[in-house]
Structure formats: structure tokens, C-alpha cells
Amino acid sequence: MARRVFAAFAVLMMGLPLLPVPDFWITQSIYIGLYTLVVLGLVLLTGVAGLISFGQAAFVGIGAYTAAYLATQTALPPLATLAIGLGLAAGAAFVLGAITLRMSGHYLPLATIAWGLALNYTMANLEWLGKYDGILGIPAMSLFGVDLGTGRGLHPLVWAIALLAALALIRLLDSRPGRAIRALKSGSTMAEAMGISTFRYKLTAFVLAALLAALSGWLFAHFQRSVSPAPFAIGKGIEYLFMAVLGGIGHVWGAFLGAGVVRVVEDQLQVLLPRLIGTSGNFETIVFGIVLVAVLKYAPEGLWSFVGRWRPTSRRVRDWEGVTPLARRDKPAGGQRLLEVDAVRKQFGGLVAVNDVSFAVDAAQIVALIGPNGAGKSTTFNLVTGVLPLTAGAVRWRGQSIGGLPSRAIARLGISRTFQHVKMIPEMTVLENVALGGYGRTRAGVAQAVLRLDRAEERRLFAEAEAQLARVGMAEQVHELAGNLPLGSQRLMEIARALASDPALLLLDEPAAGLRHHEKQALATVLRQLKGEGMSLLLVEHDMDFVMGLADRVVVMEFGTRLMEGTPAEVQASPAVRAAYLGTEH
Ligand code: ADP
């Protein structure tokens, strides 16, 4: 269905110049295609990755000015000027992103405003770029002998590129790098704990968006046959963002809708409003401002949500029967010392949350960390997995110090975890969420994803994700949206996700919370099985029956300090523990 609608739309846009459509509408349609390219970049950057840029018009300008300058000053063919324009835009985005994307919050939007203003000012003041008049007399383009000098000639090229860009984006989003980019919006902690460099993918999204903008600019220059600074000003950058929001910022097809509506309405308003008001001026800007507020209030998902509502949600076709499983890591031999936590300390200002705590985990051993709320158990997990930096002390993994490593590096060593407060991507399916866990065991990048050279690896990854979900008893829920699950299932999903990374050590923070009795028993069976396979577990849990029946060693914490460590029997017999902890519970 979706494929057929797409094919029909593509054929229509390719053939539009052959139909008796007036030139005016061909021109409008070209502009819509050009805007769509830029807005597709914003769908990826803002809608999917959650990063805001006001400066996309400046990247359009780079593409357009590069084409204009080189076409008038040199004999370079259009494809060469395109390559140079893309290179310049990617370079600029890389530098700008590398500086700002490590900083959190509002630095990127602010930097893109500054960048947009600065670049526009530069264009308007450089003698060799023609100052405010810009560059005129760009020769008509012909590619492979086809004359693209007229609107009707250029229309199919613009739309072919826009549609291909949309397809590429759809493919990207449904891939390993795409899932990493989709994970960015929910904060970096979980993604980093799955071995993903969030900085790298923010930069990737920013550079890709800049490339789409520059591509639009190159087409724009050849369509207009002239460039001037005005269309690349900061106001246009805001308008692109408006198109993205209006269309539906998280939807690839919303880009087409937003670009189309804004272009057509803007054009009508430019004629209509001055007539109504009686004086000339850019009044459409005011109308857009009001519409934007209304959209954000009443349809925050944009216009596409009204179209997309009756569209069936896409569910991944199960095509991974019988694939070769992903390679497993060699499990350490039983009895070997794996993790050493050596006098670790964490202070939050004056509060000592973890006070020089030491313990160890051996291969194929289950160690439980217990203690009342606020004892410092989750903080200890965060210290071991690199989510929080140590104030003092050391953490060693198979003899090597791992204190101070970023959590993604620790994850790659074979330490995986769940979170006390479930961290997931609610709008992804359960299966996709779990596939994030297998990130470090797969390789595909953006190019492979767009060219669909990643499908064999994807099948292996999804087979693994499905197997891990089946293991925790969630085979029936693989295609549900993670956000729709009850809390207990979300916790189990997190365990499956951690398992998908094939860890040697698994850290579970209150895995049984929210589970019913028989679900707890099933979970205990799975954990015993994992231990039998040579995996080590460190778990925090309040359910004493669950813990005492499972753990080989128990570490008791209270107020940040280690109260005692021993076998379950020793801990249960200890008067100190009874007084401090068990006594208050029972
Ligand atoms: P537990 O998991 O044993 O219930 P936590 O490790 O979550 O305990 O918390 C230990 C103490 O550290 C608590 O007093 C908590 O309020 C405090 N704490 C935890 N995280 C932070 C933080 N990011 N900033 C400040 N205080 C924190």
C-alpha cells in the first residue's frame, strides 16, 4: 500500500512537466522540492535527534554560492561544483558541530544562529561574491546531455533527488546508525551504556542535514541562475524549521507536506495580505508566527499526524529465520576474578553517597547488593559502569583499571546493565529497543544503511534481539511499542537489551520490582540459567526471597557504607544486618 502510493507520487512528480500544468505551478513545485530537501535534514536533526538548528539556510547558501561562483569563474562541470559545495558544507558543519555538540542544551541552537548571521553577513560583504547583488549569469546546466535550463527540464531532477533523499532517510532510520540517532532524544545515558557514542551520532545527524541543505542550494543556484544573500538569511533558516514543525517534525513525509503548505500559502499571503491591509510588507511572517503557536499547541506532531493516523504502523517483517547467530564473546573461566570494586567513593557535594565500598565479582557468580533505599546501591552501579565519575577509589575489570573510562567503553568490555528507572525509547518497538543492546556487536554505518548493504547483519541482530526477548518470556510482545508496555515488561525488556550485548557481567538494578510472583520465579530461573552459561551477575533487589535464593554472595550497604559481606546464610544470621535492614523490613 505505502509502496504503491509512493510509486504513484513519484511518477506524478517526474511526469508533471509533461502535463498541461502552468509554468507558475511548475516553479512552485520546484521550490517545494528544494525546501523539502532542507526540511528532510531538519526532520533527522530536530525531529529525530532532538537538536535544533536555525542555521540551515546558511548551508543552503554554501551549496548555492559554491555552484554560482565556480560556474561563473571556472569551467568546472556541475557535478564537480556539487561535490565541492557538499564538501564545504560538511566541513563547516563538522567544525561547528565538533565545537558545540559536546556541550549540552542550548549551545547548538545559539551557535547556528550566530553561524547563520555571520555567513550571511560574509556573503553580503565580499567583493568577489558580488556583495548584496550576488552572482548573476549562472550558465544553464546540462547533465549527461539533458538540458536543465528551464523549470520543466529541472523539475524531474529536483524531485528525483528529493524523493531519493526521503528514501535514504527512511532506510537510515531503520538501521543500526539510525536507531542510534533515534536514541539521542531520550538523553545519552542509556545509549552510552549500550556502547553508542552519542556525540558521534549528533555530529553525523548535523553533517547529514547540512549536506541535504547544500544539495538544495546547488539545485537552487541552477534553477534561479543567480544567487544573492537574501534567501540564505537567518529568517529563512527559521522558516525551514517552521516547515518541519508544521509538517510533522518526526515524519519523513511531513517534510513534503510542511514545505508544500508553507510555499503555497506564503505565496498566496504575499499577494493577499498587503491588499487586505492596504500597505505592502512581509505580513505573512506574522501569520506564520501565529500558525506556529497554534500548531505547537493543538497538533504538536504536525499536519502529518492527521494523515499518518489512518496509516497502519509498520511492523518489521520477520525475515531472520535460520540466520547465522552473531558471534559470542569467550566467557571467562569459572572462578576467575572479574570485577574488583576497590574502596570506591562518590560524593554529591556534602553527601557521601558511596563511602569507600569494596567487593568483588568472580566469573559465573551471582552477587547481590542489598540495603535500604538511599544506601548507595544505584550509585555504586553508576560508578562501576562509568555513568558517574569516581570521587575516589578504583574499579578493575579482569585486572585492568576501568575507573574513568566512559560508559560506552566499559560496555564494550562486556559489562552491561539495566536501570532502576527504566530507560528506553518509548516510540520504538520492543524489538528495536533490544536491538540497541547489540549495537557493539554489529558494524554497519550510514552508507551501508542507505544502500541497504546492512540487511544480512540486521537479520542477525534482530534474530539475537528476538531470542533474548523470548528468553525473558516476551516473545509475544516483540512488535509492541515499548512505551505501551506495563512497567514489569519494560524491566524485562531492559534485561533482554542488556543480554543482547552478550555481556560477561550483567548488572541488574531491581529487576524484579513490579513483577508478579510467577514472573519473579521465571526471572530467577533465567538468571540461574545465565549463571550456568558462565555469565556473572551483580544485582540490586529488595525482594529478600528472590535474592537469598539466587545469590552466591551478598553485600549489605547502609548510608553509603558496606555493612557486611557474606553468603546469604551468613548475612541472614548477622544481628547487625537484622537490626539495620532486615529488621526494619520484616
Ligand atoms: P539506592 O539505590 O541504594 O536506593 P542511590 O544510590 O540511588 O541509593 O542514592 C544514594 C544517595 O545518593 C541518596 O541519598 C540519593 O539521594 C543520593 N543521590 C543519588 N544520585 C544523586 C545525584 N545525581 N545527585 C545528588 N545526590 C544523589
Ligand code: MG
Ligand atoms: Mg537504587
